[in-house]
Amino acid sequence: MRVLVTGAAGMIGRKLVERLAKDGEIAGQVISALDLHDIIAPSKPDAQFPCDAFAGDLSDPVQIAKLIGRSPDVVFHLAGIVSGEAESDFDLGYRVNFDGTRALFDAIRLTGTCPRVVFSSSIGVFGGPFPEVIPDEFHTIPLSSYGTQKLVGEALLTDYTRRGFMDGVGIRLPTICVRPGKANKAASSFFSGIIREPLDGKEALLPVPRSVVHTHASPRSAVNFLIHAAGLSGETIGPRRCLTMPGVAVTVGEQIEALERIAGKEVAALVREEPDEAVWALVKNWPTRFEAKRARALGFEAETSFDDIVRIHIEDELGGRI
């Protein structure tokens, strides 16, 4: 089968592409070709199958026609403007996340081939106030333009699937932790920073109280979710095509305790509390725990402890050494 990955140069995209190259198949179906797309040229993996990489703006109809014209059997649609940028640049966010997704879905609709489309949505579709544990049937009223754009993508995917234009699955990713690489300007950056930086011998600032609860999944789990979603039967999923993914709900204090158990007291001591009212004001309105019953019943699996999340970072990013 032919596979297309949009957003293939992003953090999750790169890991997904590596995994596809390694596995050579999805749910027992051999991959015959892989097309990669991003705004910058994605790097091609070392794979058994032919692989093409394209660079360009996904909101450009010419780009979309080129990619969908190759008749992919599976489309991983990961491309998008991230939450902070979609909030600061209204036009860019709507152009890429809203118009781009719609144009991609419409191009798929017009081919008539009904491919499996795996859409990376986000827990950003939810907006507070929240119950203590968010059930699968909780309403989705985003408090960001990013969340709004993801919600529209979900709605289109569900309707286009119902009408037989595609066979879509939307997966709402929790916060991905530990993000490799450098800290970014996202308000959620510290959730990864307080693990990643100390393991690299560097100080990390903690801008919020240790009592803050948040749900995490590793980058490895994010890739597992995507691959699992690609292989699920549509009948098993049913008409509600967008699923809140499972994750590990822990306090920030428990994150740091896990770090200490695995890497020792000295490493954990590199986390320095420096309250930041602006970050705290955002974070305190974020969702904490999800039930994620449907996703678990459909076989989506995340880590069961934050210790696992720390260990996966050490294995996948630090060559197993601390």
Added chain:
Amino acid sequence: MRVLVTGAAGMIGRKLVERLAKDGEIAGQVISALDLHDIIAPSKPDAQFPCDAFAGDLSDPVQIAKLIGRSPDVVFHLAGIVSGEAESDFDLGYRVNFDGTRALFDAIRLTGTCPRVVFSSSIGVFGGPFPEVIPDEFHTIPLSSYGTQKLVGEALLTDYTRRGFMDGVGIRLPTICVRPGKANKAASSFFSGIIREPLDGKEALLPVPRSVVHTHASPRSAVNFLIHAAGLSGETIGPRRCLTMPGVAVTVGEQIEALERIAGKEVAALVREEPDEAVWALVKNWPTRFEAKRARALGFEAETSFDDIVRIHIEDELGGRI
């Protein structure tokens, strides 16, 4: 203040326009001018203020620019392709309900005047399976393209309001009963037909079991909802701008009993049961009862019994005589 009504030639639109002409104000603010728009020229009411009527396709940017260029303070956005047609004509539904609404909202955004926008949404944003009573926080996963398009309108309205581009309120209308005029091809048509036709001395077919529960509000209530929404303070509503309206939840049997109480046994006997599997297959997946707590707390009021709904039809459509 200047008021714009889109979909002003529709059933609810006409009644709203009549009411605005009669009241001459909204929440104590005097109406200085009224602009009406629909695909066919809406009729102008007999009013104390100047009134202009426009005909054209609302998905045409020229139409939108003309209407929004007049800087309305209140916009009632009622225009749209109805559910049955949005399902049978995919392109038309998306062009008008999705692109048209977005283009209207974007034109408003670009004026920078932040008007109150009252958007007529629908309980079609909900899709089954449902709990026995649908709470305000139940997720919105439509099972129709119409519901999907309304949901996207809601999402945009909420985000554009949060960002200060408009001051929106979305109201999810229940089934409007008793619809005046002729029966139409909507699967819900019989809910009105079994009251309207017998009161007119004609036989009405009942395609579903008498045990079917459904929520109704009168056309008069629908207009009340719209006017009340136009006058509510945005702060009181809060960031969740779309509200499920209250209504009267009754069985079809209770509808017919109300008709009998008000118009007598002979009139009620004009309802003839003729099961229609196709209608029943649709109706059994429809929502039954709504909690509508938030809307009630915000002062939205519907009828309290189906008897009231029958009486209102007699008053408003039959000149009080049966």
